[in-house]
Amino acid sequence: MNVLLITIDSLRADFIGTWNDKHRGLTPNIDRFAKESIVFKNAFSHSPYTWGSFASLFTSRYPNVVTYPSGILKNNYPTIAEILRDNGYLTIGIHSNPFLSSNFGYTRGLEIVKDNIYPWKSEALPIKLHLGLSKIFRLIRRQPYLSAEETNERIFKQLKDIKKPFFLWTLYMDTHGPYQSKKGFSYINKIKGEALWQKAVRYPESITEKEREELISWYKEEVSYLDEHFGDLYEFLERKKLLDDTIIVFCSDHGDGFYEHGFYSHPRFLYEELIHVPLIIRHPNIKGREVSTPVGLIDVVPTLLDMLEIYHNFKLDGESLMPLIRGEKWRGRGFVVSDATPDEEKAHIGIRTDEWKLIINENTGKKELYNLKKDPGEKVNLYDAEKEVAEKLTKVLMDNHPKREKQEISTTPKPELDSEVKRRLRDLGYL
Numbered sequence: 001m002n003v004l005l006i007t008i009d010s011l012r013a014d015f016i017g018t019w020n021d022k023h024r025g026l027t028p029n030i031d032r033f034a035k036e037s038i039v040f041k042n043a044f045s046h047s048p049y050t051w052g053s054f055a056s057l058f059t060s061r062y063p064n065v066v067t068y069p070s071g072i073l074k075n076n077y078p079t080i081a082e083i084l085r086d087n088g089y090l091t092i093g094i095h096s097n098p099f100l101s102s103n104f105g106y107t108r109g110l111e112i113v114k115d116n117i118y119p120w121k122s123e124a125l126p127i128k129l130h131l132g133l134s135k136i137f138r139l140i141r142r143q144p145y146l147s148a149e150e151t152n153e154r155i156f157k158q159l160k161d162i163k164k165p166f167f168l169w170t171l172y173m174d175t176h177g178p179y180q181s182k183k184g185f186s187y188i189n190k191i192k193g194e195a196l197w198q199k200a201v202r203y204p205e206s207i208t209e210k211e212r213e214e215l216i217s218w219y220k221e222e223v224s225y226l227d228e229h230f231g232d233l234y235e236f237l238e239r240k241k242l243l244d245d246t247i248i249v250f251c252s253d254h255g256d257g258f259y260e261h262g263f264y265s266h267p268r269f270l271y272e273e274l275i276h277v278p279l280i281i282r283h284p285n286i287k288g289r290e291v292s293t294p295v296g297l298i299d300v301v302p303t304l305l306d307m308l309e310i311y312h313n314f315k316l317d318g319e320s321l322m323p324l325i326r327g328e329k330w331r332g333r334g335f336v337v338s339d340a341t342p343d344e345e346k347a348h349i350g351i352r353t354d355e356w357k358l359i360i361n362e363n364t365g366k367k368e369l370y371n372l373k374k375d376p377g378e379k380v381n382l383y384d385a386e387k388e389v390a391e392k393l394t395k396v397l398m399d400n401h402p403k404r405e406k407q408e409i410s411t412t413p414k415p416e417l418d419s420e421v422k423r424r425l426r427d428l429g430y431l
Helices: 028-035 050-059 080-085 127-140 148-159 186-202 209-239 297-307 387-400 406-410 419-427
Strands: 002-008 038-044 090-094 112-114 166-172 246-252 276-282 289-291 336-339 348-352 356-361 366-371
Touching: 002 209, 028 209, 028 246, 028 276, 050 080, 050 297, 080 090, 080 166, 080 297, 090 148, 112 148, 148 166, 148 209, 166 209, 186 209, 246 297, 276 297, 348 387, 356 387, 366 387
Parallel strands: 002 166, 002 246, 038 289, 090 112, 090 166
Antiparallel strands: 038 276, 246 276, 336 348, 348 356, 356 366
16 A cells, blocks of 8 residues: 655645635635545644644654754654655655755655755756856746645656555645735736735734735635645546555645734744644545544554554554544544744643643743633633633643753754755745
8 A cells, every 4th residue: 555645834724625614616626535535624733833743743753852953853763754664665755845855854764855946956066056056046936945736747757657665745835935826927926925925924013904815815826726736636646546555645734824813924833723734534445534533643653554554663642543534432632732842941832622722831921721612713811710621731731741851952953054955944934
């Protein structure tokens, strides 16, 4: 059985029709895929930004256990790519997010890696020539990452004549800022999109309601564009007759804010717009269904290993979701822990159950408790009014969140980044 792990950067669950009826026209291909798959309606990321979220997705451990504060992935626990490679799979990675490159350790276990945006092999050119070409290339490109169409082209090439059982991970970047309209002249849209997105990220309080609506409109266009090319990928898998022997996992790493809580993009917060993510798993031999139990991205690896009948003795924070998939009663956690600051000594952490969310920020001293059934927008802080609930959740949170040691903060290794990687990180708002 093959494994295709499809990840989307910054895709909110509530911008997909399966999660939000008013967006049914926005994501018809994803919604059709969801109907024949297991849909986890309440899945959550363990970090509101890319490297922390992927650390948990790849290793089934909490981010501050498997990453250094600099974002580098430790080699103390195996990734899903390493596990499957060691079990005879050809492992492939296709993406264009510099935070997930070999500089940060996220390509570990991948035998074939396509992780840049250039039409040439950067390592094959003298460094000065490569950097000079990249500056020109950046000016003429519409975005600082591979488009969904370009990503698909690389996927199709890798899977064209594949024989060996494969694990292929891909990351689509289109829904990551800066958002750009697909209507009109692309270079004007590029300039407008970058300018307004940077303004929103740096000075969110200065964004007018009209500008906010414009940002949301462009984000929707990016979601629709992504959906179109997801449909192309699915048709390719049908033509190649790969659907009958491939497990497909579809998820995002985190969402983006549109000023619901005073910010845009995905800064260090733990509100629903950032940590509620889509999670869809299609197994060719399992009927589709919806699951409402709260689950986390740390549960993906043990679920895949269970589906593939790969037995192991690795220490994992996640649990197999197969009982939920089979419609059985799950004896799992019943909560999800998320961490907004796995790179700091003082924690900014949260716990989310089916009804409640508790957020504790040791950096500011702020504590928040929300009843998500009555207050899904997280507007009314009940921490002082619901002391018993707050104390109970605090104990569970502290028992399940591993804290980073001060010594590790001060001795963390730094990634080696050339000027081009830094420029791409800056274009994506990371620097």
